[in-house]
Amino acid sequence: MKFAKSILCIGAGYVGGPTMAVIAAKCPECKVTVVDINEDRIRGWNSDKLPIYEPGLDAIVKQCRGKNLFFSTDIPQGIRDSEIIFVSVNTPTKTFGEGAGMASDVQYLERTARDILAHSRSSKIVIEKSTIPVKTAQAMENIFLSSPRSGVHFEVLSNPEFLAEGTAIRDLENPDRVLIGSRETPTGITARQTLVDIYAQWVPRERIITSNIWSSELSKLVANAFLAQRVSSINAVSALCEKTQADVREISRAIGADSRIGAKFLNAGIGFGGSCFKKDILNLVYLCRSYGLEEVANYWESVVKINEYQLGRFFSKMLKAMLGTMSGKRICLYGFAFKADTGDTRESPAKYLTHKLLAENAMVTISDPQANDNAKIDLAGYGEAIQYIADPLDAARDADALVVMTDWDIYRKIDYAQVFQKMRKPAFIFDGRNILDHKKCFELGFNVFPIGQQELTHLKYE
Numbered sequence: 001m002k003f004a005k006s007i008l009c010i011g012a013g014y015v016g017g018p019t020m021a022v023i024a025a026k027c028p029e030c031k032v033t034v035v036d037i038n039e040d041r042i043r044g045w046n047s048d049k050l051p052i053y054e055p056g057l058d059a060i061v062k063q064c065r066g067k068n069l070f071f072s073t074d075i076p077q078g079i080r081d082s083e084i085i086f087v088s089v090n091t092p093t094k095t096f097g098e099g100a101g102m103a104s105d106v107q108y109l110e111r112t113a114r115d116i117l118a119h120s121r122s123s124k125i126v127i128e129k130s131t132i133p134v135k136t137a138q139a140m141e142n143i144f145l146s147s148p149r150s151g152v153h154f155e156v157l158s159n160p161e162f163l164a165e166g167t168a169i170r171d172l173e174n175p176d177r178v179l180i181g182s183r184e185t186p187t188g189i190t191a192r193q194t195l196v197d198i199y200a201q202w203v204p205r206e207r208i209i210t211s212n213i214w215s216s217e218l219s220k221l222v223a224n225a226f227l228a229q230r231v232s233s234i235n236a237v238s239a240l241c242e243k244t245q246a247d248v249r250e251i252s253r254a255i256g257a258d259s260r261i262g263a264k265f266l267n268a269g270i271g272f273g274g275s276c277f278k279k280d281i282l283n284l285v286y287l288c289r290s291y292g293l294e295e296v297a298n299y300w301e302s303v304v305k306i307n308e309y310q311l312g313r314f315f316s317k318m319l320k321a322m323l324g325t326m327s328g329k330r331i332c333l334y335g336f337a338f339k340a341d342t343g344d345t346r347e348s349p350a351k352y353l354t355h356k357l358l359a360e361n362a363m364v365t366i367s368d369p370q371a372n373d374n375a376k377i378d379l380a381g382y383g384e385a386i387q388y389i390a391d392p393l394d395a396a397r398d399a400d401a402l403v404v405m406t407d408w409d410i411y412r413k414i415d416y417a418q419v420f421q422k423m424r425k426p427a428f429i430f431d432g433r434n435i436l437d438h439k440k441c442f443e444l445g446f447n448v449f450p451i452g453q454q455e456l457t458h459l460k461y462e
């Protein structure tokens with residue numbers, strides 16, 4: 001079959017896979033190929049068990065795969081055959097050298113630019129889909145200019161991805177906005193229009209925002225910094241609530257009803273996780289510092305610090321509540337993914353908490369409907385101290401404490417009377433996501449410790 005356009009995506013991860021599946025579904029006249037250096041991942045994408053869990057993803061991949069959606073490890077061929085190339089490789093926090101622990105590691109991005117240059121025989125539109133430091137487009141252009149080939153032009157666009165894991169398909173099918181940045185040159189504006197036309201096949205035109213390329217690059221970091229800031233703000237307030245008998249959920253409702261503030265992202269909890277928030281804020285902090293903006297850097301850094309404080313505070317509260325010792329006690333974690341509806345455990349608060357619990361000589365049971373496999377990889381080497389039991393009722397057997405780490409809906413629906421029967425007494429619940437009916441759990445006999453609300457306990461702590 002002859003396709004109108006040939007699109008390539010380099011990087012078949014949490015962003016590249018779902019994004020390209022949706023483009024393929026919405027643009028049947030385009031051929032969409034996703035390539036990756038990771039053979040296992042590509043094998044997964046070509047199998048019945050996709051390498052990532054995302055509600056609605058299976059159906060879309062099944063609908064398009066083999067028709068206009070292809071997954072391959074042949075990167076040179078993919079580059080040669082395409083006119084439009086999305087770059088969706090990982091850009092983790094740098095772990096070495098200058099900026100270690102803060103700056104974005106853009107080595108995979110540079111490698112990709114070099115691959116594109118080496119294998120291109122015709123002009124390409126190259127789209128930054130990965131989250132990158134502002135001015136990265138310039139670095140890409142410099143690589144493309146390093147060995148020019150006559151008649152081959154590379155136009156770099158920025159098109160950051162705003163999907164959230166767990167709702168990726170919904171976000172991609174019905175985005176609040178699509179942002180496309182370009183150079184404001186004739187070739188830049190033409191390339192930008194090509195990408196606008198692709199999205200316009202399913203996104204209302206008024207939701208497609210075009211901008212200069214640097215604003216587009218920086219908008220992504222700023223969006224994540226603002227979202228994370230809301231979480232840290234309400235979590236900071238939760239600490240004050242616990243001291244004052246105010247209830248953080250009532251505060252969220254009261255302030256969220258103000259249309260200038262809005263209701264979303266106001267649930268207090270153990271803190272944000274995931275592969276993006278921390279790394280993107282640290283990248284922003286690093287950028288500010290490298291431009292000499294120390295105060296601005298400190299301001300954003302405090303968002304990450306409050307997040308770490310919230311986790312530490314939660315753990316200290318657990319230790320105190322459990323009579324000062326966890327040695328030999330079994331702690332059952334309800335959820336290990338960094339949030340519901342994903343199996344992703346990158347930067348999950350549960351990972352941090354597990355390390356703290358094991359350091360106290362506790363035994364840990366991990367129960368997550370989608371993330372147990374990733375948890376096993378994350379915690380390899382701990383052996384007998386950790387058990388993995390997917391069924392939440394079985395997982396609670398002989399536990400001293402339950403800790404709700406992930407806001408999976410199933411944890412709202414379990415029969416906690418049965419859970420209570422299975423546990424050792426005194427039985428504790430630490431609701432790190434504030435999703436349970438605390439009063440009901442208390443009446444069943446649990447000692448209940450929510451976030452930002454009064455604890456409900458049968459024990460005396462004076």
Ligand SMILES: NC(=O)c1ccc[n+]([C@@H]2O[C@H](COP(=O)([O-])OP(=O)(O)OC[C@H]3O[C@@H](n4cnc5c(N)ncnc54)[C@H](O)[C@@H]3O)[C@@H](O)[C@H]2O)c1
Pocket residue numbers: 010011012013014015016035036037038041075088089090091108111112129130131132161162163164165275276
């Ligand atoms: N995960 C999210 O929710 C999310 C949301 C928006 C933006 N982002 C950004 O999107 C980018 C990708 O994130 P992700 O979560 O999909 O990462 P990921 O680690 O799941 O996927 C990246 C993929 O790129 C591949 N890759 C690396 N170098 C390569 C190369 N030279 N050639 C071919 N493939 C290569 C890796 O093997 C991996 O499979 C990051 O910059 C991230 O910050 C992520």
